[in-house]
Amino acid sequence: MPRNRRLQDREEKREEILAVAQRLFIDDGYESTSMGRIAEHAGVTVNTIYWYFRDKDDLLIAVLDRLLAEALAQYATITDRPLNERLLWAVDRLERLHGLVNTVHTRASVSPAVHTWHTGFHELADSLIADALRNAGAAEADIPAMTAIGTFVIEGLLTHRYDDADKRAVIDLLVHKLTTVPTQA
Amino acid sequence: MPRNRRLQDREEKREEILAVAQRLFIDDGYESTSMGRIAEHAGVTVNTIYWYFRDKDDLLIAVLDRLLAEALAQYATITDRPLNERLLWAVDRLERLHGLVNTVHTRASVSPAVHTWHTGFHELADSLIADALRNAGAAEADIPAMTAIGTFVIEGLLTHRYDDADKRAVIDLLVHKLTTVPTQA
DNA sequence: TCACTTCTTGAACAGCACTCAAGAAACCTA
DNA sequence: TAGGTTTCTTGAGTGCTGTTCAAGAAGTGA
Structure with missing residues (x-):
């Protein structure tokens, strides 16, 4: 199931970024948490985050959900x-x-x-x-x-x-x- | 009264910047109002604002007061x-x-x-x-x-x-x- | 006139969210 | 297995932000 495998990976990575963002948003606040710091803690570059989320507000909404x-x-x-x-x-x-x-x-x-x-x-x-x-x-x-x-x-x-x-x-x-x-x- | 004259001018200028900041903060919001726009509307440069106010939060407090x-x-x-x-x-x-x-x-x-x-x-x-x-x-x-x-x-x-x-x-x-x-x- | 304080400015800095274009990797088909 | 396509990742850059620094202008007092 190759197509599923891909989707699974995508979900996992998305979830990983989300978990990092959630922790930083709660601990340090939304405004004080830069996309760069999220990327750093997630072990990726900022651009990778933008592949999974439209913008910082989109990331916020995903965390809220x-x-x-x-x-x-x-x-x-x-x-x-x-x-x-x-x-x-x-x-x-x-x-x-x-x-x-x-x-x-x-x-x-x-x-x-x-x-x-x-x-x-x-x-x-x-x-x-x-x-x-x-x-x-x-x-x-x-x-x-x-x-x-x-x-x-x-x-x-x-x-x-x-x-x-x-x-x-x-x-x-x-x-x-x-x-x-x-x-x- | 030279010393008074100076202080008077200072208060007037400060008040002028304050009035501009108040209007922009209320109309457009604090985050959406840049120091540059305040300076522009007040007819000065940003640095002049920093002569009268420590930082943007100090300006906010003055407006609130x-x-x-x-x-x-x-x-x-x-x-x-x-x-x-x-x-x-x-x-x-x-x-x-x-x-x-x-x-x-x-x-x-x-x-x-x-x-x-x-x-x-x-x-x-x-x-x-x-x-x-x-x-x-x-x-x-x-x-x-x-x-x-x-x-x-x-x-x-x-x-x-x-x-x-x-x-x-x-x-x-x-x-x-x-x-x-x-x-x- | 000359020093001194007050005020104003041009030019820069680091940080920010965000974008672009190119490359790597995984995948599907032939 | 080769080649084309999609999915993902990245380095480099853009324009904006609040803020600072050093230099200069202007007003003041002797």
């Missing part, structure tokens, strides 16, 4: 836990990537491809949060606004470092306030 | 309005700067000077929000977590464009949920 797929697979195993536990899990899980959250926002305003990825990501995240809120008994009319608030709080906790106790306090208060019925307006 | 001072002066005139109105005002007021919010987060992770500015800004913003929450009757124990949530929602609304109706819905729901007492836990 990798990370997202991994996180979703893990999330599937804890869907029965209460809402606040799941939110806290998401924050802990994504915290290592806090630099990439800013990067995505920054690049989305410049690169149409990253913008598209960002839009798709939020649609996915919103639907997950909306489902969770519904299950927690939130009023249907409030779901969209609540979802936005949930998303913003998670992003905020990711982009501004808080210690574990503060994170939990913020999330517990949020879930408590959002999923209980007030007495006075 | 300008914008913050202006916003605070305006905020002082509406402190008697209800909390949700004030939050909405803040979001509308800062919305033109939404690109700069990301920029500050990105640069804060690279430039110690921007990091310091960012920290100071959040201390100021947190104290303003905490005061507002106290006046709205929030429980004292919940104030820190509530403040964080308020900050995150404002930042979220700034960095992800929502239309006016959605912004209002999010803020109204947030204020309503945060400032009323729940019946069931």
